[in-house]
Amino acid sequence: MEHYTALSPYLKRRFGCKVYKLSLSAGCTCPNRDGTLGTRGCIFCSGSGEFAASGSASIPEQLEQAKYILGKKAQGAKFIAYFQDFTNTYGAVSRLEPLFLAAMEPDDVVALSIATRPDCLPEDILRMLARLRAKKPVFVELGLQTIHDNTAQYIRRGYPLSVFDDAVQKLHVLEIEVIAHQILGLPGETAEMMAETTRHLGSVHVDGVKLHLLHILRGTDLAREYADGRIQMLELDAYIDILEQCLAVLPPDVVIHRLTGDGAKRDLIAPLWSADKKRVLSAIQKRFEQDGVMQGSALRG
Ligand code: SF4
Numbered sequence: 001m002e003h004y005t006a007l008s009p010y011l012k013r014r015f016g017c018k019v020y021k022l023s024l025s026a027g028c029t030c031p032n033r034d035g036t037l038g039t040r041g042c043i044f045c046s047g048s049g050e051f052a053a054s055g056s057a058s059i060p061e062q063l064e065q066a067k068y069i070l071g072k073k074a075q076g077a078k079f080i081a082y083f084q085d086f087t088n089t090y091g092a093v094s095r096l097e098p099l100f101l102a103a104m105e106p107d108d109v110v111a112l113s114i115a116t117r118p119d120c121l122p123e124d125i126l127r128m129l130a131r132l133r134a135k136k137p138v139f140v141e142l143g144l145q146t147i148h149d150n151t152a153q154y155i156r157r158g159y160p161l162s163v164f165d166d167a168v169q170k171l172h173v174l175e176i177e178v179i180a181h182q183i184l185g186l187p188g189e190t191a192e193m194m195a196e197t198t199r200h201l202g203s204v205h206v207d208g209v210k211l212h213l214l215h216i217l218r219g220t221d222l223a224r225e226y227a228d229g230r231i232q233m234l235e236l237d238a239y240i241d242i243l244e245q246c247l248a249v250l251p252p253d254v255v256i257h258r259l260t261g262d263g264a265k266r267d268l269i270a271p272l273w274s275a276d277k278k279r280v281l282s283a284i285q286k287r288f289e290q291d292g293v294m295q296g297s298a299l300r301g
Contacts, residue, residue, distance in 0.1 A: 003288040004247050004295040007208070007257045011080075015110045020073065021082040022066035022109075024059065026099050030087040031120065037158040042143075043225075044155060044183070046217040046267055047085070059102035063109075079106075080139070082113040089116040089125045097128050104136050111137040113179070118142050118167030119159040130174045139208070140171055143181040147197045151186050161200075168204045177207040179257055184242050185214035185234040187225075191242045198246035202254060202299075210258040211246060213239055213274055218267040226270060233271040236280065240287045248298035256295070259284055 002009075011019035031037045032045075041047070057065065063081065067074045081103035089096065104112045112132060121129075121140075132138050144164050146152055152161070168178050180201050184194050201209055213234065216226045225231050234242070243259060250256075260280050268275055287293075 001289075003285075003293045004256045004259075005252060005254065007255055010255045015078050018073075018077045019080060019110060020070055020077050021080045021113065022063055022070075023082050023084045024062045024066065024103055025085050026083050026088045026091070026096060027056075028086045028088050028090045028096075031090060031117070032156065032158050033086075038156055040156070040221060042145075042155050042157060044214065044217070044220055044222045046220050046264065059099055063103065063106065078108050078110045080111045080113050081109050082115075084115050087117050087120050088114045089129075090120045093124050093128045096125075097131070100128075100132055101135075104132065109136070111139060113139040113141060115141040115143070117159065118144075118164045121167050121170065126170060126174060129171070129176055133174055133176055137177065139177045139179055141179045141181065141210070142167060144197070144201070145181060145183045146186055146189065146193075147200045148189065148193055151189055151193075154188065155183075155186065165204055168206060172205070179208035179210060179255075180206045181210045181212060182246075183212045183214050184239065184246070187231050191245050194242055195245045195249050199249040202249060202251045206254060208255040208257045209250065211243060211256070211260075212258060213261040213271070215261045215271075215274065216269040217264065218269055223269055235271070236273050236283055237287075240284055243284065244288070244291060244293050247293060247295045250295055251299060252294075252296040254295075 008018075030041065033039060033041045063079075067079070083100070083103070100112055100114070103109065114129075129138055129140070142164060144161075145155060145157060147161050149160070171178050182194070182197050182201065198209070216223050216231070216233070222231065247256070260277060261274055265275055274280060
């Protein structure tokens with residue numbers, strides 16, 4: 001039984017074969033780091049994704065590197081070119097557009113995915129995204145993390161919820177799909193608060209959701225707070241309880257891109273149980289079966 005709309009089978013249905021993401025870098029920074037909004041970044045952010053290819057390489061070279069990392073799995077598969085690290089629309093259109101075009105040009109690249117912030121989507125960037133969308137499907141990933149103001153301030157997100165809602169609406173007008181990131185386990189949030197965030201994502205009709213477990217990563221300000229004993233981490237069982245509550249309030253057509261975290265293992269301080277991803281996913285699956293979890297079950301009737 002499918003307990004939720006999982007990404008991998010969804011992509012297979014949509015594109016007719018196995019689809020993998022190739023992580024690329026556009027060499028952007030972030031307004032939360034370069035001094036525009038702040039210099040220390042979001043409190044949990046270590047800067048870049050684990051698998052981003054070398055940003056100094058050309059896009060064709062980065063695509064090849066990322067395929068090489070996938071190994072045999074890449075044979076006969078299709079790909080999503082995924083600009084993952086930092087804020088990938090934070091730059092001039094004249095620099096970014098050629099990079100995105102190069103990434104989506106190969107025949108085996110079926111879509112483009114761009115991770116960014118909702119406050120970094122000015123009109124000229126939106127027009128660029130519309131041009132890219134005319135070629136292949138475009139996904140924009142937005143790291144909302146929470147709808148709650150106090151938590152947003154604590155994590156130093158740097159924009160209000162209204163900016164996110166507005167961005168989702170503008171992107172949808174351009175037929176660009178939106179994937180929202182939510183972190184579960186942020187300090188001060190109850191399970192009900194987390195489910196409220198997920199419910200909101202459903203109500204603004206995001207197309208996909210990445211549910212991340214809060215990770216403490218080396219070198220972040222959150223790591224300092226953790227070392228001072230100010231942060232409680234979730235245990236696996238409690239995390240699955242929260243996942244179940246969140247999935248219950250999310251419409252079944254929203255694709256679940258992630259059910260755990262994706263922190264760089266070499267930098268992971270806590271919770272260490274999350275490093276064994278296979279074990280975590282198998283525990284989630286087992287509990288979903290036991291509890292008869294169905295995405296959107298709390299929205300029926
Ligand atoms: S999480 Fe994203 S928005 Fe926040 S500092 Fe890191 S790159 Fe910037």
